[in-house]
């Protein structure tokens with residue numbers, strides 16, 4: 081699939097969540113920084129970094145609604161499931 | 170429908186990505202819905218064909234790992250009719266813009282619907298000619314600004330749903346990119362329908378239509394779809410005043426009528442018996 085370089089991986093380990101833990105992969109090479117994912121997430125899982133890319137800073141708040149992934153127009157966002165902190169893309 | 174499917178198995182992501190579309194363009198959201206619908210129906214990608222016309226919307230076929238034909242402006246349905254006739258076993262998706270499908274391709278649209286040929290036709294309605302810089306299209310609402318209507322459009326616009334219904338399409342639906350979840354379902358039902366299925370998708374063009382009409386960012390345009398549209402079921406309990414200025418979404422027509430390829434097959438069998 082994608083080369084390792086295009087992947088930027090984020091996870092959060094500290095907080096407890098009632099939902100299964102998830103992490104997100106943002107493919108920066110495909111992301112056009114439209115802001116749809118971060119603006120539409122009602123749980124504010126994403127923060128926009130200084131370059132305009134979304135960074136999932138609070139994945140522990142994610143309720144798995146899938147809204148961000150299905151509305152990303154560029155297939156640049158992926159949710160990965162896994163044990164706490166053990167995410168692999 | 171499962172949301173985080175491996176959409177990448179249906180995409181030519183190694184060769185053709187990133188997508189050519191502008192930041193926040195809704196076309197990619199429509200594509201995602203199509204892929205989830207195909208995946209939910211468990212149709213092998215080798216049994217799916219996508220035929221598209223010319224325009225930003227027409228680029229969709231470039232990105233999918235189906236059997237694809239990127240044809241000429243307005244003629245996607247003509248190519249698709251020939252393909253379906255020769256290979257009726259293929260699930261055939263036809264992608265057109267509002268200009269592509271309803272102005273230059275309007276004649277083909279009318280007759281494909283009249284024949285009720287088993288195709289799933291998508292009209293990506295962004296209310297404008299996106300690729301060529303923003304000319305008025307048949308779906309540009311009255312008063313809206315376009316490059317060919319700098320002081321506001323003086324024409325009346327088509328309602329794709331009514332046109333499709335009047336021409337004889339047997340499945341007619343409208344969805345939005347904001348409600349991609351509903352769109353997934355509509356597309357899955359449309360693909361399964363035997364006959365000519367028309368799915369109009371309201372999809373924002375922030376770069377051209379949005380800028381001309383000062384509709385804000387891509388995010389604003391996407392969010393405004395929620396306010397501007399009402400699902401059919403909900404509309405049933407609303408007054409005419411409440412529905413003023415709103416666009417209805419959902420499945421408008423879903424009926425059975427004789428289908429072109431099946432009738433042709435019967436004709437061939439009759440002729441062979443003689």
Ligand SMILES: Cc1ncc(C[n+]2csc(CCOP(=O)(O)OP(=O)(O)O)c2C)c(N)n1
Pocket residue numbers: 223224225226227242265266267268269270293295297298299300301306
């Ligand atoms: C026969 C022909 N006439 C005109 C054109 C120029 N042309 C290319 S795309 C397009 C319209 C695009 O608008 P639409 O079909 O709404 O698609 P969008 O780009 O908005 O997705 C036109 C007029 C062409 N390519 N071929």
Ligand code: SF4
Pocket residue numbers: 120121122123124125126141142143144145146147148149
């Ligand atoms: S899946 Fe839903 S809750 Fe989780 S990050 Fe995406 S939009 Fe937010």
Ligand code: SF4
Pocket residue numbers: 106110111112113114115116117118134151152153154155156157
């Ligand atoms: S929605 Fe997709 S393209 Fe837009 S900012 Fe988020 S990841 Fe990037």
Ligand code: SF4
Pocket residue numbers: 189190191193194195196225226295299300373374375376377378
């Ligand atoms: S011009 Fe409009 S329709 Fe074309 S890619 Fe850009 S935003 Fe999308």
